[in-house]
Amino acid sequence: MVLAEWAVELKDVRKTYRTGSIDVPALRGVSLQIAAGEFAATAGPSGSGKTTLLNIIGGLDRADAGEIWVAGQNLQLLSSSELAYLRLQRIGFVFQTYNLLPVLTALENAEFTLLLQGMPARKRRERVEKLFSEIGLAGLEDRRPAELSGGQQQRVAVARAMVTEPALILADEPTANLDSAAAIALLDVMEHLNRVTGTTFIFSTHDPQVMERAHRLIRLRDGQIASDETRDRQDAGVAARGDAG
């Protein structure tokens, strides 16, 4: 039985990649529940399965076995186009590299998914401008990605992920290419949006400073959950700010 309050629920999820004739297990029976509104991080060394886990939760990749429930739907039973629809409507992505479309302005990038959803221009613009001013991007609407810093680009990517008001945001090492100050600023934005909108955030990291900010830290090792630690929301924020300071 799947409980409605889980934003994400995984049951014994397995995934193995084949490299030539060698099988490389990426996930070995991961079971996990993440409640709606959580601000959770997955951490672990390279090859521990962080990115695979996020890809499977986001419907970018398929598991070999197990069940993946996101927003009340079993992803294993959805077709490719149903997965694409789910991603467009219910899931936001933030990638490690600055993945904005270089030919579009910051505003056009942010409204890209809204446009695909068919939202009218005025409503799109209002929503993006409101979000931009909330996350410190006001005045940068007409700049192309090449004219923005790494931190600004990543915030535009967060805006693009948030603007459709998804149930879930997945961020794969979102601070990996940012300096400490930009990383903290981005986490501030993500945490603020999580608090204000109640959107569930799951992000992967191997940066201890970022781990400190997570309200729940799931450590992975060799494709399995090594530890799952839930922390008080306020403590996590204070600890991180103390570290940063």
Place this chain on the structure above:
Amino acid sequence: MRSVLLFVKISWRNLWRNPRGTLLTALALGLGLALLLISLGLLDGGHEQTIAAGVRFGPGHVVIQAKGYQDSSSDELLLSAKVVSRVEGFLQTAEMNKLVRGVSPRLLATGLLSSSANSAGVRITGVISQDEPAVSLIPERIIEGTYLSNDKPSGVVIGADLAHKLELKIGSRVVLMTQALRPPGSETKNGAGDEMQSTLLRVSGIFRTGLQAVDANIINLPLPATQALLGVPDGQVTQVAILLQQEGDSPMVARALRKQLTGEPVEVLTWRESIPMLAQILGLDHAFNYIMNGVILAMVGLGILNTILMRVLERRYEFGVCKALGLKPRQLAVMVIGESLALTAISLALGLALGLSVEHYFATSGLDLRWIFKAGLPPALVFDPILYSRLSSNRIIWSVSIVFAMATIISFYPALKAARTELPDALKAL
């Protein structure tokens, strides 16, 4: 609709991410179109000139002959005076008159032309001296003396090669010997039709066309003298050659004449039927040209396929991100096809500007081919060595459509590649 506009915007901007590459690719495709337009213009212009010259050394755009003449080439098959008169009357009607440039009745036979130095077999063409210049090119190619006229009833015009062989000059006397014609039904019991006839003529003009077969064989002499020599009753001729204002009207005029002459023992032929070899050569030339153009377009097409494919492969990560955000494969394909169509639009504009400019130059100033002949250029050529381009609007529409269709078809493969971007592999591309 909104998303289509976004894809158009993205496609257009994507083109200018690498302006030099875009312009070079557009130039390559544009050059392909320009080459196509220029070669078609020169081909059509050349063919038009070839036909214009070919029919004027032959039987015109449309010819009327006695039934069976085309297949048998029997000089004894003649048109009656009544038919000639009906043809001339019909061609003078207001409807026909505006289409016709010249009408020339001709009496044809073979004979032997002898001078004091030599003899040669010749093709006798008896013509009305004032009608023939409106149809034939021979009067225009006189290099010595003058063409036939009423005041020279025993004058003869010969080709330069024949004059050289018989060692003739203007004013030289020659004897033309031939067999009297015996039209079907006119046989006499005593065989008078088989008698050899001869007449004394004086060279009034020498022409040079550049066509050896014409310059060494054809002689023109006045129709009355020819009829008298061949024993043909007044008014009977071998053919009526008609030159039209427009070659394209040939089938229509031929049809009208056939209708007019229904019941008469005649054949009305367009130049394609009366000079089939010329039509076949032009057809072959067309086919060869289409193949060459096909090769040029295929090469340009492969270049463009390579460019667009490279652009798509370079942006695999970008397409992966789009797909991750929820873009459907079909929408990715539309983006790539849109980009390709935008590139094609630029190419067509460049190609049309370049192709039509050059074509206009060749249409007005011509392409001078005399440099090919260098010192060996004969004083008079069969065909004008300056080639004038002729490009119809149909040809332009056809060419643009071909290039557009080719570019669109070519874009399908890269579009398919983009649509098939695999997740999550594409996201690992960087």
